[in-house]
Amino acid sequence: AQSVTQLDSQVPVFEEAPVELRCNYSSSVSVYLFWYVQYPNQGLQLLLKYLSGSTLVKGINGFEAEFNKSQTSFHLRKPSVHISDTAEYFCAVSDWGGNKLVFGAGTILRVKS
Amino acid sequence: DVKVTQSSRYLVKRTGEKVFLECVQDMDHENMFWYRQDPGLGLRLIYFSYDVKMKEKGDIPEGYSVSREKKERFSLILESASTNQTSMYLCASSTGALNTEAFFGQGTRLTVV
Numbered sequence: 001a002q003s004v005t006q007l008d009s010q011v012p013v014f015e016e017a018p019v020e021l022r023c024n025y026s027s028s029v030s031v032y033l034f035w036y037v038q039y040p041n042q043g044l045q046l047l048l049k050y051l052s053g054s055t056l057v058k059g060i061n062g063f064e065a066e067f068n069k070s071q072t073s074f075h076l077r078k079p080s081v082h083i084s085d086t087a088e089y090f091c092a093v094s095d096w097g098g099n100k101l102v103f104g105a106g107t108i109l110r111v112k113s
Numbered sequence: 114d115v116k117v118t119q120s121s122r123y124l125v126k127r128t129g130e131k132v133f134l135e136c137v138q139d140m141d142h143e144n145m146f147w148y149r150q151d152p153g154l155g156l157r158l159i160y161f162s163y164d165v166k167m168k169e170k171g172d173i174p175e176g177y178s179v180s181r182e183k184k185e186r187f188s189l190i191l192e193s194a195s196t197n198q199t200s201m202y203l204c205a206s207s208t209g210a211l212n213t214e215a216f217f218g219q220g221t222r223l224t225v226v
Contacts, residue, residue, distance in 0.1 A: 009153065034214065043117075043203060043217035044156075090155060100146070100171075101205075101215055103156040 002026055002093045006104035014112050015083055021076040021107045023091030032094040033074040034101065035065055039087045047089070050074065061085070086111045116140070119204050119218040126225050132191040134221050136204030142216075143209035145187035147171075147179065150201040150220070159202075162187055163209065194225045 007022040025031060032051050036044040048059025055067040065076045074091060091104040120135035138145065144163050148156040158171030160179040168179050176198060180188045187206075191198055201222050205215040 004155075006155075036217075043219045044205075045217070046214045049214060100158065100161060101156075102158075103148075105153055105155040 002031075002102045004091050004093050004102055004104035006089075006091055006107050008107050009105065010108045010110065012110045012112060013081055016080050018079050019077065019081050019085075019109065021089050021091075021109065023074045023076065023104060025072050025074065025091075025093045031069075033065075033067060034092040034094075035059065035063070035074075035076050036090045036092060036103075037061075037087050038090065038106075044090065047076070081109070081111050083111050083113060085109060117204055117206055117216050117218040119202075119221050121221050122219060124221060124223045126191075126194050126223065128195060128225055130191075130194050130225075132194045132223065132225075134189040134191075134202055134204075134223070136187045136189070136206075136218055137185050138187075138206040138216070139185065140206060140208075140216065141184065142206035143184075144207045144215075145181065146205040146207075146215065147177075147187065147189045148203045148205065149173065150203055156203060159189065191223075194223075196225050199223060199225045 003026045005024045013019045034049045035047040038044045048057050050057045050067045058064045063078050088106045088108050090106050092101040117138045126132050146161040147159040150156050162168045162181040178190045203220045204218040207215040
């Protein structure tokens with residue numbers, strides 16, 4: 001079965017600084033990868049997804065992620081964060097033919113002014 | 114706009130009560146999911162359903178059951194609530210096609226006292 005490891009439980013960063021949230025997954029023949037964001041008191045919404053093709057994936061709100069098959073990683077990056085990016089971020093990998101998502105433990109991004 | 118609606122945002126129930134959490138989606142999705150979210154553990158899959166009256170156990174089904182009598186509705190049932198079931202419960206849906214994103218409801222925060 002697939003598993004996902006998010007290497008940092010919390011990441012504090014100052015406004016306008018760059019940020020990277022790390023995600024590693026267990027190896028599989030074919031992998032589909034997702035990043036979701038959860039703002040306080042809300043459900044999850046999709047930031048971006050990798051299905052195939054270009055390894056650099058761009059998402060909403062200026063986020064991007066790079067799929068690295070050899071390192072089984074899918075790290076999320078943003079060159080300049082805003083206070084409004086404060087949220088919990090979840091990395092997920094598909095299982096069961098791509099229909100069932102397995103989630104990491106989450107990373108709380110705290111943006112400070 | 115895509116919508117997954119959970120019937121309650123907050124619930125307080127007593128130990129031993131039978132609890133029903135309801136979820137409705139308006140996207141004609143085949144797949145529906147119930148996740149439990151706890152700090153530091155991410156989202157863990159309780160049950161999922163890929164068709165009406167069909168269900169599959171997820172990673173933590175013990176103490177829960179589900180019902181899907183209509184395509185748009187997926188209910189999570191706690192047969193006899195216990196304090197260790199105090200948690201945030203998230204419902205999600207997705208199409209039957211491979212690699213598609215899951216859409217989430219706002220969540221139900223259940224407290225069992």
